[in-house]
Amino acid sequence: MPELPExxxxxxxxxxxxxxxxxxxxxxxWFKTLVNRSERLLRGQRIEAVERIGKYIILRLSRxxxxxxxxxxxxxxxDPGNGALQVKEQGLNHLRLIVNFTDGSKLLFNDTRxxxxxxxxxxxxxxxQNVGDDALDPRLTAERFYEMLKNRKIGVKAFLLxxxxxxxxxxxxxxxxLFRAGIHPERKCNTIDLVKAKELxxxxxxxxxQAVENMGSTISDYRDAYGNPGKNQLYFKVYRRAGEPCxxxxxxxxxxxxxxxxxxxxxxxxx
DNA sequence: CCATGTACCTGAAGGC
DNA sequence: TGCCTTCAGGTACATG
Numbered sequence: 001m002p003e004l005p006e007x008x009x010x011x012x013x014x015x016x017x018x019x020x021x022x023x024x025x026x027x028x029x030w031f032k033t034l035v036n037r038s039e040r041l042l043r044g045q046r047i048e049a050v051e052r053i054g055k056y057i058i059l060r061l062s063r064x065x066x067x068x069x070x071x072x073x074x075x076x077x078x079d080p081g082n083g084a085l086q087v088k089e090q091g092l093n094h095l096r097l098i099v100n101f102t103d104g105s106k107l108l109f110n111d112t113r114x115x116x117x118x119x120x121x122x123x124x125x126x127x128x129q130n131v132g133d134d135a136l137d138p139r140l141t142a143e144r145f146y147e148m149l150k151n152r153k154i155g156v157k158a159f160l161l162x163x164x165x166x167x168x169x170x171x172x173x174x175x176x177x178l179f180r181a182g183i184h185p186e187r188k189c190n191t192i193d194l195v196k197a198k199e200l201x202x203x204x205x206x207x208x209x210q211a212v213e214n215m216g217s218t219i220s221d222y223r224d225a226y227g228n229p230g231k232n233q234l235y236f237k238v239y240r241r242a243g244e245p246c247x248x249x250x251x252x253x254x255x256x257x258x259x260x261x262x263x264x265x266x267x268x269x270x271x
Numbered sequence: 272c273c274a275t276g277t278a279c280c281t282g283a284a285g286g287c
Numbered sequence: 288t289g290c291c292t293t294c295a296g297g298t299a300c301a302t303g
Contacts, residue, residue: 070296112280113295217296260275277301278299285291286292
């Protein structure tokens with residue numbers, strides 16, 4: 001499910017709901033969701049801040065960190081505890097973990113496929129050591145992006161999907177960014193010159209920012225903290241458009257497997 | 272270093 | 288209707 005824009009949407013909404021709350025207890029519903037040894041250590045800790053690097057949500061607590069990854073189908077919802085839970089549809093069919101706050105409100109984690117994780121750690125580096133800078137980090141520049149690309153023989157889609165260099169892109173926004181920049185997903189990184197690298201970097205920035213403005217993309221499972229779907233799926237140019245005409249040239253959009261993922265591109269516009 | 276396959280899970284969709 | 292296969296916003300790990 002969620003890539004950077006979906007995670008950003010969720011935390012923007014969640015932040016005012018949970019910052020300052022004190023954890024009373026955590027109820028693990030599915031035993032693998034909470035990764036740690038001692039959920040008792042969470043009692044009495046306050047949520048000091050809600051941050052994000054790539055697709056990772058970082059809850060800064062009084063004495064430790066709770067790092068959340070939604071993976072494919074994870075959803076976070078807030079239950080104010082007064083009976084006014086706002087979640088729509090069947091948002092809570094697959095409840096996997098509950099954070100109970102001392103004021104009676106709760107943070108609910110729903111996750112159909114059970115891939116999502118809450119990592120309780122003293123040092124965020126334990127989870128984030130192989131995660132690069134956030135794709136929307138203003139300190140990143142096209143020049144630094146080019147430096148990362150220029151000596152790699154890996155296909156450019158695989159590069160964008162790896163969280164190790166730039167964090168936050170997933171399958172949808174990698175395909176959409178490559179289309180916008182006119183680059184074939186299997187092109188080797190080291191064949192991209194500085195000018196083309198800048199075009200790709202600008203495309204990544206545009207695609208991600210547009211998706212944040214549209215509250216993320218909903219294909220099936222993704223919902224924001226209120227249970228609402230995103231609107232950005234209406235702006236897809238290639239993703240899930242196999243066989244349909246390219247908006248630039250009319251050629252049928254192709255679907256192949258690249259970097260192990262279904263990959264959509266225009267065989268004429270993307271070289 | 273790089274590509275590919277498998278594992279982790281559930282459910283929707285398509286073919287027969 | 289039912290059965291079987293494939294696929295899905297992700298990542299970690301094993302194998303050539």
